[in-house]
Amino acid sequence: MTLRNILFILFLIFSSNGLRAQHSIAGKVADSSFQPLPFATIVLQADSSFIAGATADESGHFAISTIDRLHGHYTLTVSLMGYQTLKRNFSYPDTAFLSHIILARDKRTLAGVTIAGKKPLVIRKADRYIVDVENSFLANGNSGLDVLRKSPGVWVSNNGSIRIKGSQSVLVMINDVVQRMSEEELAEYLKTIRSENISKIEVIANPPSEFEAAGAGGIIHIILKKVRNDGFSGGVSTQYRQQGTKPYYGGTATADYRVKNLYLSGAYSYVKDKSIYLATNNIVYPDKGVYSSRTDRDNNAGRHQYRFGIALDIGKTQTINLQTLATVNDLNESFITGIRYLPGTDTITGVANSGRTRDANLQSTTLNYVWRTDSSGSQLKVIADYTNSSKTELNNFSSRYNDPLRNSTYRNNTPNNTSILSLQADYTKVLKNKTEIKGGTKLSAVKRDNEIIREDYTDDNWVLNGAGSNHFIYKEYLLMFYSSAEKTLGRVVLKAGLRAEQTYTKGNSVTSGQKFDRNYFGLFPSFFMMYTLNETQGNSIRLNYTRRLQRPSFTALNPYRLQFDDYTVLIGNPNLLPQYSHNISTGYTFRNEYTAELYFSRTNNVIAELASSAGNNVIEYQSRNFTNSTEYGVSLEAPFKVMKGWTVNNSFSLYNLSYRLDSFSINRTSFSLKSIHTIVWNKVIDIDVVADYRSPYVSANSRIPHMFSFDLEFTRRILKNQGRVRLFLADIFNTLREKETTDYYNTHIDFYQKRPTRIVGVAFSYTFRSGKKFSNKKIDQGNTDEKGRIGN
Structure with a gap:
C-alpha cells in the first residue's frame, strides 16, 4: 500500500461522518471565578430518558454526541464533587448557555457528604488509561511513589525501577514535565509529592505521535490537582528509616502563592542516604580459570533539589510560565574487595581498595507560552528549554x-558537561463534531563534552596513561514534525498520527582523532481504536499500533575504556545505532474495572549491555546492538472489595522475551503478580499491604532469578486531618536481592548483590492552606528524550 493510499484512507476516516450521522453539543464548565472545572460529569436526558453523557477534560470542555437527530426539549445535568449539581432545561438548538456553565460550591462539603455512586478507579481511553487518584483510596496519606506502587498495572521495585508491562522501564512525566533523573533519584523525588495533591495518573503503554518517538517502555504521566488555595499554601514532610546499621533521613518544604494574575511556587528537599551493600562475583573463564570476590560497599549520598516557578495570566486566554529546576548530588563510596584467582594450578589472593567521589549537578530552565484560541479547547503552545548538566x-x-x-x-578522573537547547510549538484545534486535530514541530541541539583521565602511580609519581585516557565531544541536532487527528463516531473512537524525525550526529575523539558523522531519518506512525460495547456497564475493546525508537546514550557512544578494577572494564561503542520497535496490543475492559490485554513487540538493533571475556581474563561490559528482541504477553487487572473499608487490587502479567545476537540467543517466559490490600478503619488507622512477586526473567545475555517482597504500612491522620504519621515496614521477609547469571561463549559469570531492603521507617507530613481557590499553573518542558540520555 502506497503512502498516498494510506493518507487517503485516513482522510476518509477523519473527514467523513462515517456510516451514521453524528449530532453533538459542546460547552465548558467553570466555577464562580471562571476557573475551569475538570472531570465534571454531564448527562443529557429527554423525558427522564438517558440520551448521552460525557466528562469534562482538564480545561473544563466537553462534547456530547448522539446518533439520533437533536430536536425538541432536553434536560442537561452537570455535577462534580464539592459543587452544587446544576440542572438546565432547554430546547434545541437554543444552546448558547453551554459556552459558560457555572457551578457553585457546595457549602455542605466541609460538613461531609454522602456519595451514592462510585466512580471507577480506572478510566479507559483509546490511547491510554487513567487512574482517578483524587476520588479513590489512593488519595489518602500516600507519597507519589506509593500511589504508583498501588496503581493497577504499574510495577515499582524497591530501587525505584518502574515499568508498565513485561520488562521495559518507562518514562515518568509530572504535569507535562519529563523527570530526567536516575531511578533512585526519581524514587526519592516522587516520595516528596503528597497523594492529596495528585489528580490522576495517565498510563500510556504506546505513546501517540504528539510524544517524542524515543522510548520503548511507555509513559506514566502524573497530573497534579489544578485547584489550590488563593493566597498562600504549603506543606512540610520529613522521613527517617533504618537501613540495616545505617540511617536514611530527609525533609521537604513546598509553597504556592497567588497575587491576582501572578502565581509563585517553590520547593526544596534534602536527603541523606547511608547504606552498606554486599556483593559477590564468581567467574569461570574459557581457559577454566576461576575468579571469585567479595565486596563490602559503604555508601554516603546527599541530594538537594530546588524548584522555583512563576506564571502570569495575560487576560483570560494567554499565560506565560517560567520555571527553574536544580538538582545537586554529592556521592561518596568506598569498596573493600577480597579476591581469589585460580588461573591454573596456582592460587592468587589479594585485597583491593577503591573510593569514588562524585559531584553531579543539573539545572533546567523552561519558558512556556500558552494561548487558548477559543472556548472549545483549541490552543497554541510554545516551549523553550535550556538544560545544563555537569559532573x-x-x-x-x-x-x-x-x-x-x-x-x-x-x-580515573571522569568530568563531563552536557548542554541541551530545545524549541517546540504545538497547536491543537478542537472541532464541534468531536474531532481534534494536533500538529507541531521541535528543534533541539545537544553538546556533550566527556573526558577520562587515567593516571598510574609509578615510581612515587602519578603518570598519565594515554592509552586509558580519552577526550570525546559529541554533538546532535534533532528536527521533528508531527500531526494527529482524533474522531468519535458513535461508540467508536479513532486516533491516528504520524511523526517524522531527522537526526544529525557528530562525534570527535580528540585524543585518538577518531571521528564519525551519522544522519538518519524516521517516520513513526501510530493508530488507536476503541469501541464501547456497553456504555452503562463500562465494557469496551481497543486496538493500537505504534512505531518507536531508542537512541544510544551519550556515554555509550564515547569510544573510551574505563577500568573499574583489575578484572572489570567498561568500554564505549561509537558504532551504536538506534533501535526501532513495532508495538501492537489489543484489550478488553469489563465493567470499567476488569481488563485483559494481549501485546506484541518486535525490536531491531536492540541496545543492551553485553558482558563478555576479553584478553587476560578481563570481563568487558559494552553496549551493543543485538540483532533483535521479541516480546509478547498478556496482562490482567482484577480489583474487588472484600468488605466495607477493605479493597484489593490484583495485577498479573505473563510474557515471553527473547534476544538474539548473531548466533547467540536467549529466551524465557516469565510472569509477575502483585496484590495490594487497603484497609481503612475510619478515624483510627489505614493499613496497606503490598505483596509483589516476579518470576525468573532474562535481560540481554543474562538470566535473573525470581524476586519477592512483602511490605506493610500504617497511617494515622492527625492535626484536624492536615497531618499524617506513617510507620512502614519494607521487605519484611528480607527476600529481595539482585542476582545475575551470564553464560556467553564459554564464559560463566555469577553476580550477587544484597542491599539493605528490610527497612523500618517513620514519616510525617503536614499541609496548611488559607484563602480562596485558584488554578495552579504547570510548566511544559521540551527537551524530554535528550535529558534522559545524559546519564550522569
Missing part, C-alpha cells in the same frame, strides 16, 4: 596480591 568524578584504586607483580595503583 566531576574521581575513582581511586589500589590492589595488593600475594604475587607483587600483580599489584597496581591508579586513578
Whole structure:
C-alpha cells in the first residue's frame, strides 16, 4: 500500500461522518471565578430518558454526541464533587448557555457528604488509561511513589525501577514535565509529592505521535490537582528509616502563592542516604580459570533539589510560565574487595581498595507560552528549554596480591558537561463534531563534552596513561514534525498520527582523532481504536499500533575504556545505532474495572549491555546492538472489595522475551503478580499491604532469578486531618536481592548483590492552606528524550 493510499484512507476516516450521522453539543464548565472545572460529569436526558453523557477534560470542555437527530426539549445535568449539581432545561438548538456553565460550591462539603455512586478507579481511553487518584483510596496519606506502587498495572521495585508491562522501564512525566533523573533519584523525588495533591495518573503503554518517538517502555504521566488555595499554601514532610546499621533521613518544604494574575511556587528537599551493600562475583573463564570476590560497599549520598516557578495570566486566554529546576548530588563510596584467582594450578589472593567521589549537578530552565484560541479547547503552545548538566568524578584504586607483580595503583578522573537547547510549538484545534486535530514541530541541539583521565602511580609519581585516557565531544541536532487527528463516531473512537524525525550526529575523539558523522531519518506512525460495547456497564475493546525508537546514550557512544578494577572494564561503542520497535496490543475492559490485554513487540538493533571475556581474563561490559528482541504477553487487572473499608487490587502479567545476537540467543517466559490490600478503619488507622512477586526473567545475555517482597504500612491522620504519621515496614521477609547469571561463549559469570531492603521507617507530613481557590499553573518542558540520555 502506497503512502498516498494510506493518507487517503485516513482522510476518509477523519473527514467523513462515517456510516451514521453524528449530532453533538459542546460547552465548558467553570466555577464562580471562571476557573475551569475538570472531570465534571454531564448527562443529557429527554423525558427522564438517558440520551448521552460525557466528562469534562482538564480545561473544563466537553462534547456530547448522539446518533439520533437533536430536536425538541432536553434536560442537561452537570455535577462534580464539592459543587452544587446544576440542572438546565432547554430546547434545541437554543444552546448558547453551554459556552459558560457555572457551578457553585457546595457549602455542605466541609460538613461531609454522602456519595451514592462510585466512580471507577480506572478510566479507559483509546490511547491510554487513567487512574482517578483524587476520588479513590489512593488519595489518602500516600507519597507519589506509593500511589504508583498501588496503581493497577504499574510495577515499582524497591530501587525505584518502574515499568508498565513485561520488562521495559518507562518514562515518568509530572504535569507535562519529563523527570530526567536516575531511578533512585526519581524514587526519592516522587516520595516528596503528597497523594492529596495528585489528580490522576495517565498510563500510556504506546505513546501517540504528539510524544517524542524515543522510548520503548511507555509513559506514566502524573497530573497534579489544578485547584489550590488563593493566597498562600504549603506543606512540610520529613522521613527517617533504618537501613540495616545505617540511617536514611530527609525533609521537604513546598509553597504556592497567588497575587491576582501572578502565581509563585517553590520547593526544596534534602536527603541523606547511608547504606552498606554486599556483593559477590564468581567467574569461570574459557581457559577454566576461576575468579571469585567479595565486596563490602559503604555508601554516603546527599541530594538537594530546588524548584522555583512563576506564571502570569495575560487576560483570560494567554499565560506565560517560567520555571527553574536544580538538582545537586554529592556521592561518596568506598569498596573493600577480597579476591581469589585460580588461573591454573596456582592460587592468587589479594585485597583491593577503591573510593569514588562524585559531584553531579543539573539545572533546567523552561519558558512556556500558552494561548487558548477559543472556548472549545483549541490552543497554541510554545516551549523553550535550556538544560545544563555537569559532573566531576574521581575513582581511586589500589590492589595488593600475594604475587607483587600483580599489584597496581591508579586513578580515573571522569568530568563531563552536557548542554541541551530545545524549541517546540504545538497547536491543537478542537472541532464541534468531536474531532481534534494536533500538529507541531521541535528543534533541539545537544553538546556533550566527556573526558577520562587515567593516571598510574609509578615510581612515587602519578603518570598519565594515554592509552586509558580519552577526550570525546559529541554533538546532535534533532528536527521533528508531527500531526494527529482524533474522531468519535458513535461508540467508536479513532486516533491516528504520524511523526517524522531527522537526526544529525557528530562525534570527535580528540585524543585518538577518531571521528564519525551519522544522519538518519524516521517516520513513526501510530493508530488507536476503541469501541464501547456497553456504555452503562463500562465494557469496551481497543486496538493500537505504534512505531518507536531508542537512541544510544551519550556515554555509550564515547569510544573510551574505563577500568573499574583489575578484572572489570567498561568500554564505549561509537558504532551504536538506534533501535526501532513495532508495538501492537489489543484489550478488553469489563465493567470499567476488569481488563485483559494481549501485546506484541518486535525490536531491531536492540541496545543492551553485553558482558563478555576479553584478553587476560578481563570481563568487558559494552553496549551493543543485538540483532533483535521479541516480546509478547498478556496482562490482567482484577480489583474487588472484600468488605466495607477493605479493597484489593490484583495485577498479573505473563510474557515471553527473547534476544538474539548473531548466533547467540536467549529466551524465557516469565510472569509477575502483585496484590495490594487497603484497609481503612475510619478515624483510627489505614493499613496497606503490598505483596509483589516476579518470576525468573532474562535481560540481554543474562538470566535473573525470581524476586519477592512483602511490605506493610500504617497511617494515622492527625492535626484536624492536615497531618499524617506513617510507620512502614519494607521487605519484611528480607527476600529481595539482585542476582545475575551470564553464560556467553564459554564464559560463566555469577553476580550477587544484597542491599539493605528490610527497612523500618517513620514519616510525617503536614499541609496548611488559607484563602480562596485558584488554578495552579504547570510548566511544559521540551527537551524530554535528550535529558534522559545524559546519564550522569
